[in-house]
Amino acid sequence: MRPEILYPFFAETVSLPGVGGRIAQLLEKVVGRRVLDLCWHFPVDIIDRRNSPKLGDIRHEQMVTVEVEIGSHDAPPPRTKRPYRVWCHDDTAQMQLVFFHAKGDYLLRQLPEGEKRVISGKAEIFNGQLQMTHPDYMVAPNKRDEIPAIEPVYPLTAGISGRVMGRIVRAALERTVELPEWLDPALKKREGWPDWRAALMALHHPEAPGDVDPSCKTRRRLAYDEFLANQLALALIRRQEKRKKGRALKTEGPLVEKLIEKLPYRLTNSQQECIAEINTDLASPHSMMRLLQGDVGSGKTVVAMVAMLAAVQSGAQAALLAPTEILARQHYDSLTEMSEGLDIRIEVLTGRDKGKARERLLADLAAGEIDILVGTHALFQKDVVYHDLALAVIDEQHRFGVEQRLAVAAKGTSGQGMDMLAMTATPIPRTLTLTAYGDMDVSRLTEKPPGRLPVDTRTISLNRLDEVVRSLQRPLEGGARIYWICPLVEESEKSDLAAAEERFRQLDQIFPGRVGLVHGKMKGPEKDKVMAAFAGGALDVLVATTVIEVGVNVPEATVMVIEHAERFGLAQLHQLRGRVGRGSGQSVCLLLYGHLGSENARARMKIMRETEDGFRIAEEDLRLRGAGELLGTRQSGMPDFKVASLEFHSDLIPMARDDAKLILQTDRELKTDRGQALRVLLYLMEQDEGIRYLRSG
Numbered sequence: 001m002r003p004e005i006l007y008p009f010f011a012e013t014v015s016l017p018g019v020g021g022r023i024a025q026l027l028e029k030v031v032g033r034r035v036l037d038l039c040w041h042f043p044v045d046i047i048d049r050r051n052s053p054k055l056g057d058i059r060h061e062q063m064v065t066v067e068v069e070i071g072s073h074d075a076p077p078p079r080t081k082r083p084y085r086v087w088c089h090d091d092t093a094q095m096q097l098v099f100f101h102a103k104g105d106y107l108l109r110q111l112p113e114g115e116k117r118v119i120s121g122k123a124e125i126f127n128g129q130l131q132m133t134h135p136d137y138m139v140a141p142n143k144r145d146e147i148p149a150i151e152p153v154y155p156l157t158a159g160i161s162g163r164v165m166g167r168i169v170r171a172a173l174e175r176t177v178e179l180p181e182w183l184d185p186a187l188k189k190r191e192g193w194p195d196w197r198a199a200l201m202a203l204h205h206p207e208a209p210g211d212v213d214p215s216c217k218t219r220r221r222l223a224y225d226e227f228l229a230n231q232l233a234l235a236l237i238r239r240q241e242k243r244k245k246g247r248a249l250k251t252e253g254p255l256v257e258k259l260i261e262k263l264p265y266r267l268t269n270s271q272q273e274c275i276a277e278i279n280t281d282l283a284s285p286h287s288m289m290r291l292l293q294g295d296v297g298s299g300k301t302v303v304a305m306v307a308m309l310a311a312v313q314s315g316a317q318a319a320l321l322a323p324t325e326i327l328a329r330q331h332y333d334s335l336t337e338m339s340e341g342l343d344i345r346i347e348v349l350t351g352r353d354k355g356k357a358r359e360r361l362l363a364d365l366a367a368g369e370i371d372i373l374v375g376t377h378a379l380f381q382k383d384v385v386y387h388d389l390a391l392a393v394i395d396e397q398h399r400f401g402v403e404q405r406l407a408v409a410a411k412g413t414s415g416q417g418m419d420m421l422a423m424t425a426t427p428i429p430r431t432l433t434l435t436a437y438g439d440m441d442v443s444r445l446t447e448k449p450p451g452r453l454p455v456d457t458r459t460i461s462l463n464r465l466d467e468v469v470r471s472l473q474r475p476l477e478g479g480a481r482i483y484w485i486c487p488l489v490e491e492s493e494k495s496d497l498a499a500a501e502e503r504f505r506q507l508d509q510i511f512p513g514r515v516g517l518v519h520g521k522m523k524g525p526e527k528d529k530v531m532a533a534f535a536g537g538a539l540d541v542l543v544a545t546t547v548i549e550v551g552v553n554v555p556e557a558t559v560m561v562i563e564h565a566e567r568f569g570l571a572q573l574h575q576l577r578g579r580v581g582r583g584s585g586q587s588v589c590l591l592l593y594g595h596l597g598s599e600n601a602r603a604r605m606k607i608m609r610e611t612e613d614g615f616r617i618a619e620e621d622l623r624l625r626g627a628g629e630l631l632g633t634r635q636s637g638m639p640d641f642k643v644a645s646l647e648f649h650s651d652l653i654p655m656a657r658d659d660a661k662l663i664l665q666t667d668r669e670l671k672t673d674r675g676q677a678l679r680v681l682l683y684l685m686e687q688d689e690g691i692r693y694l695r696s697g
């Protein structure tokens with residue numbers, strides 16, 4: 001149960017003064033529903049109103065607070081678009097105050113002719129005339145104090161102005177209370193970190209530009225708190241899993257032997273090493289928590305299959321969780337193909353399966369008649385009951401946080417530990433794996449199957465689109481298959497779709513009957529049909545939005561065209577490029593760029609040309625990642641943090657991990673004063689799933 005001291009933090013924003021239903025709704029979109037969410041809504045900049053020059057000294061676009069005398073009002077004739085203007089002056093110059101859609105009476109009251117006023121806002125010089133449009137503040141000189149010297153600038157949403165957002169956040173902060181200190185005093189002292197509430201207040205009341213810098217000390221304290229909560233939660237869950245009686249699976253047996261015998265290729269050394277590491281875990285009576293990290297196309301599927309067969313030949317079941325329906329079905333197809341002649345039953349279950357068929361499948365699953373179940377999140381819904389699930393494989397390009405992990409663990413046979421194998425193609429740098437996986441063990445596929453040629457990557461301006469399209473003729477005649485990826489347009493799936501549809505029509509005119517289109521808004525079966533046609537060679541060009549997840553495996557595809565490549569993050573580009581170069585043919589990746597406005601975009605293109613090494617790309621990605629600049633960063637499979645930023649604070653992660661470990665060694669059930677405070681922290685950061693494993697205290 002959430003401690004009472006935190007109640008104010010979890011109150012709804014509508015309970016705040018000045019927040020009605022409409023504002024609460026708008027807030028929910030960008031910030032969230034609760035007071036707590038407002039606490040984490042930090043300013044990104046400041047407005048400094050301390051500059052108070054004479055009118056004659058003002059520069060264009062300067063933020064100023066000036067004392068003036070109000071002159072004449074120049075109201076526009078009715079029903080014209082002209083703005084309302086008010087003249088004012090000091091002893092050096094004149095300035096025009098400009099108001100659109102203004103109410104004259106209101107302005108006459110606010111700015112009576114002949115009176116002094118203090119005005120604050122951004123001044124501009126327009127055709128030689130000094131003016132200020134919609135000043136932020138207009139007060140009588142004796143109320144000058146009402147104008148804040150420095151104001152925080154918050155990220156906004158349409159419908160809520162900066163002023164209103166500032167007021168709402170301040171109202172939320174007033175509700176907050178000091179919380180017991182959960183930090184180790186020595187650490188706090190060493191880092192020079194403030195108390196928790198003081199840190200929160202300071203971040204919302206910046207006094208200098210440095211105070212809104214995410215790497216400032218105050219922000220680091222709160223980031224550390226969040227990492228600490230994350231690491232503690234993971235450690236608690238891991239401890240709980242370890243407490244369960246694990247089971248030893250038979251890693252050697254007829255199924256695995258047969259599979260390896262009939263594979264059309266030899267396993268790479270790297271695959272063999274990973275299989276050996278996994279086998280050691282499976283064969284031991286402890287639960288496995290392992291991450292299989294392998295670059296795109298490194299052959300993770302067969303490694304997972306070997307592990308799943310170990311479960312099956314031990315008389316138990318295995319499940320494979322894929323991030324999307326397409327991938328679930330693709331995994332299902334490739335596992336089914338691999339299992340030919342093995343006499344096992346593999347089935348697939350996604351959100352699409354409903355009614356009688358689903359019921360039958362669930363009945364068979366509960367009866368133990370299904371050996372391997374592949375699917376999406378539907379695998380872990382409440383009514384899905386396994387006969388005896390021993391291994392869950394999570395092929396994960398998406399979030400795999402604490403909650404997801406618990407949902408998976410809940411499907412094991414009661415009281416028994418379950419083995420978990422997470423697979424990721426995102427080569428996340430080591431420290432970062434800690435945030436998603438805690439101290440999970442890691443196996444790495446460092447080698448790609450032999451005979452793969454490097455992908456020839458080129459960057460080309462979108463201005464040369466026609467040329468690019470023409471150049472596809474040759475490879476198509478040679479039997480190549482081509483992916484054409486249309487970019488994600490921020491927050492408007494509609495226009496994504498429109499762009500993709502237009503490109504589809506255009507290409508279809510040039511290569512009639514050979515082009516297919518898949519996008520996120522399509523129904524599952526429709527998508528499958530197009531994918532199958534492309535995989536089978538009935539279609540040669542596949543136009544797709546990136547919503548179509550990236551894990552597809554069509555070894556015959558050798559050309560990848562990515563439109564507006566500059567809009568993608570490095571990790572995503574790498575993933576997409578990884579769809580080609582999976583067979584023995586020479587592959588090409590064409591990165592079509594629109595506008596390489598930023599340094600960063602140029603750097604990303606350059607790195608893509610230079611290397612195919614996923615680890616190098618991941619490091620560069622992290623280095624270059626401008627917060628919010630990249631689309632689709634969520635796909636990297638990392639948990640979302642509210643305060644901490646992987647870009648600025650990742651050095652704190654190992655510290656938090658060690659701290660969490662030590663805490664649980666010395667205060668196993670979080671019973672000491674600090675332990676109690678840490679419980680509060682876990683609830684505050686909404687990482688409290690692990691608390692239920694503590695003896696009450």
Ligand SMILES: Nc1ncnc2c1ncn2[C@@H]1O[C@H](COP(=O)(O)OP(=O)(O)OP(=O)(O)O)[C@@H](O)[C@H]1O
Pocket residue numbers: 265266267268271294295296297298299300301302424425449450551552553555578582
């Ligand atoms: N040892 C091997 N020798 C030759 N080909 C292999 C080997 N292992 C796997 N493959 C083939 O390589 C291709 C890629 O394998 P797989 O789909 O498992 O990659 P992956 O690691 O899942 O990559 P991604 O994350 O990009 O989907 C498949 O066509 C598979 O049959």
